[in-house]
Amino acid sequence: MTPTVRRSLFEPARLGPLTLRNRFLKAATFEGMTKGAVAGDDLIAFHRRHAAGGVAMTTVAYCAVAPEGRTERHQIWMRPEAVAGLRRLTAAVHDEGAAASAQLGHAGPVANGTSNGLPALAPSPMVSAQALARVRAASRQDIARIATAHGEAALLAVESGFDAVEIHLGHNYFASSFLSPRLNKRKDEYGGCLANRAKVARAAARAVRDAVGDRVAILAKLNMDDGVPGGLWLDESLKVARWLEADGSVDALELTAGSSLLNPMYLFRGDAPLQEFAAAMRNPLVRLGVRMVGKRFIRSYPYQEAYLLDSARQFRSALRLPLVLLGGIAQRETAEAAMAEGFEFVAMARALLREPDLINRMRREPGTRSLCVHCNKCMPTIFSGTHCVLAEATDV
Template sequence: MRKVFDETKIHHLTLRNRLVRSATWEGMCRAGGHPTEKLAAYYGTLARGGVGLIISGYAFVRPDGKQLPGQLGIHEDSFAPEARLLTEAVHREGGKICLQLVHCGGQTTARAAGAQPVAPTAVQIDQYPELPRELPEAEIADLVAAFAAGAVRAREWGFDAVQLHAAHGYLINQFLSPLTNRRTDRYGGSLENRCRFLLEISHAVRAAVGKDFPVMVKLNGSDNLNGGLDLEEAVLVARMLDEEGIDAIEVSGGTPASGGQTPVRQGIETREQEAYNLPLAYRIKQVVSCPVMVVGGFRTFELVEGVIRREEADFVSLSRPLIREPNLPRRWEEGDESRARCISCNGCFKPGMKEGGIYCVVDKVERESRAFSL
């Protein structure tokens, strides 16, 4: 019987357990995307906490793909010394780290990107902060090359894998979604055409990094939007990726425009509210041979254990709980299986905008209150 803390593998990558830190924007990089010692220390703390695999915050492959302040970049060779600090910090603690590659497309702004945002189609919808320009085919080829170049840098700088961010309404997802992709050329229309950009990136990355370096994808099982990518099409996309030899698929769901069904839902107070993407992940797992990760509201060890034991997914990904408790995996492994302390308030992201890095504001208030009472 499979267990959460069994040693396991993704392709040639050996992991100490089946818990994954899902990609989380930390806000700890310099303005141009250069990593900092603060971010390296943060990743070291996560690795020391016992999680099997750390997936980095989303790293933009071109400057016009940046969305938020303090976001990680992977577009310049000059980042090498700082990036190696990240991988070394994780490896010193016996952990493994995967770099997530992204271009935010129409979900960024001209102010953040330094230019008018780009998208598959120039449409003004709720998902986009402002009107993007439509990408010409020649520039699509440039973006494919940028993803491949970012993957090569990741491998050379000591990352153990890369993940292509094809979820949450960012550029690859924008090509997949009929809501945001209204093109009439070979990148639009049929699902095969809408999937072309993702598959071209996957091919280019694989050719650039070789067969032995793990390449993963984060995929929406559903955009949770009228007219967006739905589960039936997501299943077909996952099958295409599997046939192309992708090494793992992490299943998420939603976009910032998805109302109460965004990727980071609030108020997860009961077990019934947890694991909100599990039905999507389980459906995808039934049609692929590669490992499947699932993210979305996991707080209870018994539930995580059940998902692994019943083979509903191969890995369970956590994000916000590890902001409050980076040692949560080790706590569970050592026998304290009480529920994660995260209350799903999303307050952790506000310091990333204003103070140069995310942290749990509730935990800080509680610690300060205890110190004051002493």
């Protein structure tokens, strides 16, 4: 049993080389505000709101390390042309007293090759239902290039003024798809046993550490399980976490779950907004498919506070590495309970979309209750600018 740890939610806390003003992180949620694949005024205002609202650090999602690694063509990819806008963003966040983190990764089979005009990549050949196109198997050259690109992207993040980077190793994006026995059918040194399947994730983290050293904090977002039959499960994920800890390549792990490719609602829980998702699809064939068979893909799971906690406890008891708990953290007492169980930070997303100032209000008024009802209607808004539709309705 993990011993009780006395930590205050609202006192400064260390994360690698950083000192953060409290233990609340704004989790990465793709903002849908990056037309032209750069940071503009809308994205800057979005993160400034969360910084002003009291979080210790806000995470920009998502900064692809290569152009084919985007989920759609307007997503940021890390290149010199993106630096100026990102510098404006980090300066705005710093002006509000918070830190900024860049989520770095490659979408792999989750990438929309049709939108990007570039082939999506996976461990093994497959068909993308979203892009209605084939996804080709990554070559050894692709794997090496993408690992190197993680380090180069991290250097650009430092140049852009970020205080931290978060390496995306979850949700069946590129590194996560290699970890998945269901998606990785390779017969070479990147397939088969877990040690082989983990090479891509470990190489990405090592490339980032070698590139930036201790200049910024390095987190990794790691799936505890994929939420699909035959996918990565807790026992193997825990081994990967131990390897990352032993490698010394990351300062903390943010524990997540689910597959953007095969079972996205496993991460989010709560209502499944099928009609809203269908309406948001630009491709009429995809829109029709969501309406006809969407229930098989966009499933509904009961919501409860801290719904990933039971799984995360197994990681907490086995690791010394700082851990970030996410998944259904909307109330102050939930965050306090996480601190008591030894988690160093908590990450929030939907509750902060509903109320960007929630952390400041929790600090001033301990009895504050989140207004988020976990309807998940914010999720389809990623295609038009991520926001809480209930907050929008209230403001009208």
